[in-house]
Amino acid sequence: MDPIYIVLAVLAAVALVGGLWYLVSRRPGSELPPEVTAHKPVSAEEATAPTPAPHATLDLPESIPGRMQRLRARLAGSGGFGRAVLSVLSRGDLAESDWEEIEDTLLTADLGLEVTTSLMERLRTQAKVLDTQDPQAVRAVLRAELLALVDPSMDRSLNLAKPAPAAGLESGTPAAAVLMVGVNGTGKTTTCGKLARVLVAQDKRVVMGAADTFRAAAAEQLTTWGERVGVPVIRSAKEGADPASVAFDAAQAAAAQEADVVLVDTAGRLQNKAGLMDELGKIKRVMEKVAPVGEILLVLDATTGQNGMRQAQVFSEAVGVTGIVLTKLDGTAKGGIVVTVQRELGVPVKLVGLGEGADDLAPFDPEGFVDALLG
Numbered sequence: 001m002d003p004i005y006i007v008l009a010v011l012a013a014v015a016l017v018g019g020l021w022y023l024v025s026r027r028p029g030s031e032l033p034p035e036v037t038a039h040k041p042v043s044a045e046e047a048t049a050p051t052p053a054p055h056a057t058l059d060l061p062e063s064i065p066g067r068m069q070r071l072r073a074r075l076a077g078s079g080g081f082g083r084a085v086l087s088v089l090s091r092g093d094l095a096e097s098d099w100e101e102i103e104d105t106l107l108t109a110d111l112g113l114e115v116t117t118s119l120m121e122r123l124r125t126q127a128k129v130l131d132t133q134d135p136q137a138v139r140a141v142l143r144a145e146l147l148a149l150v151d152p153s154m155d156r157s158l159n160l161a162k163p164a165p166a167a168g169l170e171s172g173t174p175a176a177a178v179l180m181v182g183v184n185g186t187g188k189t190t191t192c193g194k195l196a197r198v199l200v201a202q203d204k205r206v207v208m209g210a211a212d213t214f215r216a217a218a219a220e221q222l223t224t225w226g227e228r229v230g231v232p233v234i235r236s237a238k239e240g241a242d243p244a245s246v247a248f249d250a251a252q253a254a255a256a257q258e259a260d261v262v263l264v265d266t267a268g269r270l271q272n273k274a275g276l277m278d279e280l281g282k283i284k285r286v287m288e289k290v291a292p293v294g295e296i297l298l299v300l301d302a303t304t305g306q307n308g309m310r311q312a313q314v315f316s317e318a319v320g321v322t323g324i325v326l327t328k329l330d331g332t333a334k335g336g337i338v339v340t341v342q343r344e345l346g347v348p349v350k351l352v353g354l355g356e357g358a359d360d361l362a363p364f365d366p367e368g369f370v371d372a373l374l375g
């Protein structure tokens with residue numbers, strides 16, 4: 001064949017393949033997914049507007065019995081100290097070295113000196129009157145003592161009653177407001193998302209506010225949770241925007257939408273107590289232009305032990321805490337922090353976080369907790 005015909009045939013084949021590729025790449029659905037295209041610039045008004053709840057199938061929590069069973073198993077993993085004390089007590093005829101072993105175990109579990117001392121005294125008294133060879137009797141005594149320390153009489157329900165509107169509220173009905181406070185990294189944003197998920201499953205209408213304006217990723221993280229559970233998120237486009245203004249917008253949007261609950265996430269990075277008091281106090285004050293804030297949850301990382309306790313004190317002085325969320329209980333054998341934090345702050349542990357998963361948040365149940373500690 002003449003070489004000119006060969007060249008022409010090759011050119012024609014190249015043109016045909018190129019044309020086909022162009023047509024296929026223009027077909028609907030073959031464009032890049034939106035998350036890898038550049039972000040459209042957002043105005044401040046657009047950014048503080050609620051993100052629309054998507055209509056796609058929403059992510060709902062696992063059934064309650066399934067969730068509780070899984071959580072109990074995970075909690076049992078954090079309960080090393082209950083089982084350890086039980087096994088020493090069951091030896092019968094305890095020598096001084098056995099009592100020292102019990103004391104060390106209780107202190108290591110973050111029960112604190114005062115609680116450990118009084119628990120040791122009570123256990124010693126009980127051991128004198130009790131047949132410590134009987135494992136069931138020993139277990140019953142230890143269970144009763146631990147339960148008394150955890151205090152089942154405390155009211156652990158979340159205050160989600162609809163508040164009376166403040167005088168300044170122009171329209172709408174205010175939602176029950178929950179403010180999430182705590183040091184950075186303790187799990188505030190995650191807890192907001194997990195809690196929203198539980199409330200949505202209870203048919204409550206929820207709005208979330210991303211008042212953690214310190215870290216842009218925190219607002220992104222909350223928005224992702226909002227999309228998963230079908231909850232609008234109020235946020236600001238600007239990193240470092242005034243958190244109080246975002247919290248106010250969230251409370252007002254929730255009132256306008258007649259939502260049941262508004263959950264507001266905050267930052268916890270302030271270097272000093274005065275700054276923290278100012279910021280949290282201001283957030284609460286401006287939210288109360290819409291309605292009183294019924295629940296201020298202090299989120300504490302259970303693995304931080306006594307250091308976490310110091311932070312807890314600062315937060316509770318900065319803003320009146322009404323309940324504690326103890327996160328990361330799955331990652332510690334120091335379950336004693338439940339007792340310590342309740343005694344020091346005088347407020348109940350209301351929720352516990354037992355993992356990073358969306359369903360790893362549970363109401364705190366004293367009996368279930370103590371049983372898990374004892375294995």
Ligand SMILES: Nc1nc2c(ncn2[C@@H]2O[C@H](COP(=O)(O)OP(=O)(O)OP(=O)(O)O)[C@@H](O)[C@H]2O)c(=O)[nH]1
Pocket residue numbers: 182183184185186187188189190191212215218266267268326327328329330331352353354355356360
């Ligand atoms: N194991 C475990 N991890 C948790 C739990 N709760 C939260 N986390 C993880 O802790 C890390 C921090 O959680 P965030 O929700 O971002 O914490 P934050 O307090 O909002 O942090 P800042 O936004 O920096 O203030 C994340 O990796 C979470 O997945 C829990 O109960 N157990």
